[in-house]
Amino acid sequence: MLTITFLSLLGLVLLFLGFAGKVGLVKNLAALGVLASLGILLFANQDALVPAGMETQLLFDANSLKFSALILGFSVCIVMMSRSLVKKENVQAAEFLSVMIFSLVGALMLTAFTHMITLFVGLEILGISLYILAGTLKDSPSSNEAALKYLLMGAFATCLVLFGMAMLYGATGSLDFKEIAAVGNQSVDSVLFKLGIFFLLIGVLFKVSAAPFHFWSPDVYEGSPSIVMLYMSVVVKIASFAALFRIFGGYFHHLSYFWWGIVYYGCIASLLVGNLLALVQKSIKRQLAFSSISHTGYLLFAILVVNNEAIAGGLVFYLFAYGSALLVAFSVMNSWFESSENYQLDQLKGAAKADPVGATVLALSFLSMAGIPLTGGFFAKISMFAPAMGDGLYHLLIVGIVSSVIGAAYYFKPIMNVWFSTEEATIENATDMKWVAMVGGLVILITGLFPDTLTSILAMI
Amino acid sequence: MVQNLFYFLSFLAVLSALMVILSKNPIHSVLYLILTFFTLSGHYILLNAQFLSIVNLIVYAGAIMVLFLFTIMFLNLKDDSFTGSRLFFHLGSGLVVFTLAGLIILKVATAPIAVADDAHFDSQIGMVENLGKVLYSKFLVPFELVSVLFLSAMVGAVMLGRREKGEKNF
Numbered sequence: 366m367l368t369i370t371f372l373s374l375l376g377l378v379l380l381f382l383g384f385a386g387k388v389g390l391v392k393n394l395a396a397l398g399v400l401a402s403l404g405i406l407l408f409a410n411q412d413a414l415v416p417a418g419m420e421t422q423l424l425f426d427a428n429s430l431k432f433s434a435l436i437l438g439f440s441v442c443i444v445m446m447s448r449s450l451v452k453k454e455n456v457q458a459a460e461f462l463s464v465m466i467f468s469l470v471g472a473l474m475l476t477a478f479t480h481m482i483t484l485f486v487g488l489e490i491l492g493i494s495l496y497i498l499a500g501t502l503k504d505s506p507s508s509n510e511a512a513l514k515y516l517l518m519g520a521f522a523t524c525l526v527l528f529g530m531a532m533l534y535g536a537t538g539s540l541d542f543k544e545i546a547a548v549g550n551q552s553v554d555s556v557l558f559k560l561g562i563f564f565l566l567i568g569v570l571f572k573v574s575a576a577p578f579h580f581w582s583p584d585v586y587e588g589s590p591s592i593v594m595l596y597m598s599v600v601v602k603i604a605s606f607a608a609l610f611r612i613f614g615g616y617f618h619h620l621s622y623f624w625w626g627i628v629y630y631g632c633i634a635s636l637l638v639g640n641l642l643a644l645v646q647k648s649i650k651r652q653l654a655f656s657s658i659s660h661t662g663y664l665l666f667a668i669l670v671v672n673n674e675a676i677a678g679g680l681v682f683y684l685f686a687y688g689s690a691l692l693v694a695f696s697v698m699n700s701w702f703e704s705s706e707n708y709q710l711d712q713l714k715g716a717a718k719a720d721p722v723g724a725t726v727l728a729l730s731f732l733s734m735a736g737i738p739l740t741g742g743f744f745a746k747i748s749m750f751a752p753a754m755g756d757g758l759y760h761l762l763i764v765g766i767v768s769s770v771i772g773a774a775y776y777f778k779p780i781m782n783v784w785f786s787t788e789e790a791t792i793e794n795a796t797d798m799k800w801v802a803m804v805g806g807l808v809i810l811i812t813g814l815f816p817d818t819l820t821s822i823l824a825m826i
Numbered sequence: 827m828v829q830n831l832f833y834f835l836s837f838l839a840v841l842s843a844l845m846v847i848l849s850k851n852p853i854h855s856v857l858y859l860i861l862t863f864f865t866l867s868g869h870y871i872l873l874n875a876q877f878l879s880i881v882n883l884i885v886y887a888g889a890i891m892v893l894f895l896f897t898i899m900f901l902n903l904k905d906d907s908f909t910g911s912r913l914f915f916h917l918g919s920g921l922v923v924f925t926l927a928g929l930i931i932l933k934v935a936t937a938p939i940a941v942a943d944d945a946h947f948d949s950q951i952g953m954v955e956n957l958g959k960v961l962y963s964k965f966l967v968p969f970e971l972v973s974v975l976f977l978s979a980m981v982g983a984v985m986l987g988r989r990e991k992g993e994k995n996f
Contacts, residue, residue, distance in 0.1 A: 497982030
């Protein structure tokens with residue numbers, strides 16, 4: 366609650382500073398403020414300002430603190446990286462950053478809701494802010510297209526969620542997840558209850574871009590500015606998975622009779638669709654969008670396994686490994702192609718000759734996304750596969766392993782282009798802030814070599 | 827008296843809803859749809875839900891329908907914009923509509939009629955005063971957070987709609 370209040374006020378302050386024309390201050394204050402909110406999240410009592418006896422419909426338990434800490438930690442980096450975007454012409458720094466910070470309010474709500482109303486308001490705050498962020502580059506038609514497409518598809522998903530909520534309310538007479546889950550035990554035969562769970566699940570699967578509800582994501586990811594794409598595939602993915610896990614790995618976990626099959630086939634479809642379609646892409650952003658769909662598939666393993674208490678740590682580990690790999694890759698590519706927003710695979714050719722450090726770090730991050738041993742991604746995949754093995758989900762495991770192999774094929778394409786091409790480099794400039802990229806690469810290696818350090822750090826939160 | 831009012835409103839609602847789909851001119855359709863919303867709001871008042879009725883008027887009849895009207899006027903829809911087999915279109919839509927209507931009528935006709943639960947009936951539940959009390963006590967936090975939602979939507983609208991240097995508007 367305290368962090369959410371702080372972030373809302375921070376967004377307001379940034380708006381007023383932007384109105385006063387202090388753009389330089391806005392950029393610094395945004396990064397500092399998000400960092401401060403991370404501190405508040407970790408070290409302050411979230412209910413400090415809430416009067417005794419007042420209901421807030423929000424509850425920051427251990428899991429939500431972990432997810433929120435990941436969200437805020439990655440957001441600090443993304444806000445710092447967005448400097449290259451907000452200095453462009455026709456991009457309003459203060460508005461962009463404050464909308465991004467408002468969207469964090471929604472993201473944190475999605476990790477901590479206990480009630481339908483907070484889930485819905487959180488989804489909407491996050492959603493509406495993202496439609497705006499996707500359209501930040503007003504003079505680029507593809508950015509406008511991305512914003513409109515995202516708005517239409519997002520509104521459709523919201524309708525499904527809302528429809529499901531109405532059904533659940535009709536079946537149980539309550540909007541509180543605990544009460545619904547308690548009533549759900551007795552309503553095995555209720556059509557309303559089944560429909561409610563079904564639509565709620567479909568709506569949330571839309572938001573995490575699981576196949577077959579993924580059609581919006583490649584276009585939206587490709588058209589948005591690359592910082593916004595990074596934000597969507599890291600922060601938004603964490604937030605929507607936190608919500609999915611809170612509902613179906615938590616409140617409705619014992620009702621798996623209703624929803625298990627849908628998630629199971631959604632998981633298989635996401636793995637296959639994401640990995641196979643990523644093979645044929647020419648644009649890096651599009652390739653990463655399809656790879657993001659396949660990672661949704663791996664993450665859905667966490668919803669499917671029986672022991673939901675144990676898998677939470679694995680889910681956080683996976684999201685951390687995936688997010689940090691993507692963050693590092695984008696920090697390198699952002700400085701390589703500063704003026705363009707559409708990265709093609711061919712543009713990477715020979716880049717290692719011009720910038721060996723950046724090329725090494727980039728290769729490391731792609732290896733981590735592919736799940737090659739010695740990188741964080743390998744242990745992330747293990748942490749998803751091992752519990753599924755324990756549950757005896759062998760068909761799912763086979764699909765997962767086969768698609769990881771397919772995945773390795775397309776993750777090697779950019780690495781080959783960077784390192785083993787004889788052509789001259791076409792990149793604009795070498796990685797600025799080399800130490801940031803190097804620290805990122807080091808983090809990927811450390812999580813790969815000593816995964817226990819990360820697990821124990823996460824356990825302390 | 828109330829019963830006669832109910833029948834009058836229902837008659838008007840069905841009639842204007844029919845006119846929405848029967849009128850040739852899309853602007854007439856929208857105007858009839860506004861009339862439908864007015865009659866539905868009347869029904870809400872009969873059901874003792876004043877707040878819902880006012881919100882229905884403001885949001886649907888007011889905001890959304892005016893938006894519709896503007897869109898239709900801007901797009902300048904023509905009657906002959908439909909290309910494709912008319913017979914197929916009519917057959918398909920007729921089949922869907924009659925199946926759906928048949929199912930609903932069947933379901934409603936066979937369903938047991940719900941009776942109000944006198945023990946738990948509270949005639950004041952839909953009143954603005956009670957709603958406000960709940961919003962400002964139990965649901966205060968989500969209610970305040972909705973303001974963040976609207977603020978970011980407003981900022982976004984201004985940010986995306988603002989005219990930049992050298993930009994041409996129509």
